[in-house]
Amino acid sequence: MAAASLLTASLVTGAAGPAAAGGGVGAAGGAGAVAGQDGERGLRQRLQELVDRPDGPPGAIAVLRDGERVRVFRAGVAEVGTDRAPRIDDHMRLASASKAFSGAVALRLVDCGLLALDDTLAQRLPALPAAWGAVTLRELLNHTSGLPDYSEAPAFVEQILADPHHVFDSRHLLDFVADQGLEFTPGTQYHYSNSDNIAVALMAEAATGQRYEDLLATEVYRPLGLTGTSLPSGYELPEPYLHGYDVQPPEPPQDVSTRFGASGAWASGGMVSTPRDFSTFAAAWAGGPLISDAARREQRTFVPGASQPAGPGTNRAGLATFEYATRCGAVYGHTGNTAGYTQFGAGTADGRRSVTVSVTEQVNATANPDLLAHLRAVEEDFVCALLSDRPDRRG
Structure with missing residues (x-):
């Protein structure tokens, strides 16, 4: 892929074509829910089929979590030219799944009274353009702000x-569009914008006087025991890591793991994590005690809108989360795509179970x-395997 086209759809993880909220998954979908040993073989085969495509990712890893019970499925390799399989503690770029982390910080600050969902940019960030002043934290979190990207x-x-x-x-990324007005009246439309979560992080810093990176540590990493998750500013990845690729057959896959630095994505898409940590976070963000019941009700107030790229089933947008209504039931989480990586992480409403699928190629509707x-x-x-894996059905 040429540099310009890779950049357009990659650096900050937002450009993935029209955000259609509905839609099925096409003829490639499986016939039904899967469970048990035969189902596990089927899941491994499905990952392998994805990797075996001429245009498919060199590696894929999926994690199903039910409390302390963790099952890992993998296909392909962590690095082209080796036989090393993807591992649960390999580092990888989370891309726009990073937005869920900024939502977690914001809602925890709402819970402790340091922020409110109706706080406006004019109140918290008066140095930003006056034309943006009426935008609220709620509208930033559900992408109805109208902020230019x-x-x-x-x-x-x-x-x-x-x-x-x-x-x-990273604190001045919004300067690139400071000469522009809002694209629409706040709260009247859904439009996925990477500017939204930059503003969320800046509001969190303004409310606390702490760096966003430190807030991630105190509000998310430590409570959940995430030891492999970080928000770097440079382009390097911690070892070991899943190598990410630009796949353009018939050319061999090109390693783009470190092509771009993370500072230009920051709270909107710059985070690095591992499949183990990502699955832990996905469960906690979907349900459970990470945020209060009152904050959870606000989080799950949905408007039509898809994540980027769209996740499975029909998508609706909440506060830094999406509902994915599949043929087997609904889960809650986020997707992301950036150069070399595509992510899906979601959990059940009770916060007990989660599913993550990570592939080492950028996949979106544009490309x-x-x-x-x-x-x-x-x-x-x-998702169907996760939702069908009830205790009474385990062998």
Whole structure:
């Protein structure tokens, strides 16, 4: 993929084609829920089929979690040219799944009274353009703010093309669109914008006087015991890591794991984690005691809108979370895509179970809609396995 086209759909994880909220997963979908040993073989086969496509990812790993019971499914390799399989403690880029973490920080601050969902940008961040002042924290979290997307600004794109490892001042990413007004009246439309979660993180910093990176540690990593998760500013990944690839057959896969630095994505898409940590977070963010019952009700107030890329089943947007209504039931979580990586992580409403599917190629509707349909079908099969794996059905 040429540098410009890779950048357009990759750096900050937002560009993935139209955000259709509905839609099935196409002919690639499995026939029904899977459980037991035969089902596990079927799940492994589904991952392998994805990897075996000429345009498929070199590696894939999925995790099904039920409390302390963790099952890992993998296909392909962690690095092309080796026989090393993807592992649960390999590092990887979370892309826009990072937005769920900024939501977790924000709602925990709401719970302790340091922020309110009706707080506006004018109140918390008065230095931002006055035209944006009426936008609320709630509207930022569910992508109904109308903020223009800084990652699409010509000056931002030009800087990345000139120096992919450029270290941005993450607190000033919104400066790239500070000369623009809102795209619509806040609260009247859904439009996925990477600017939203930058503003969320800035509001959290303004409310606490602490760096967003430190808030992630105190509000998310430590309570959940996440030891492999971080928000770097550079382009390097901690060892060991899943290598991410640009796949353009018939050319061999090109390693793009470290092509871009993370500072230009920051709270909107710059996080690094492991399949183990991601599955732990996905369960906690979907349900359970990470946030209060009152905050949870607000989190699950949905509007029509899909994550980027769309997840399995029919998508609806809540506060830094999405409902994925599949043929087997609903789960709650987030997706993401960036150069070399695509993520899906979701959990059940009780916070006990989660599913994550991570592949080492950027997959979205702009670059390869057929591959995305196949991936969504695989994700739905794993959701069905998660929801059908009740204690009375275990062998």
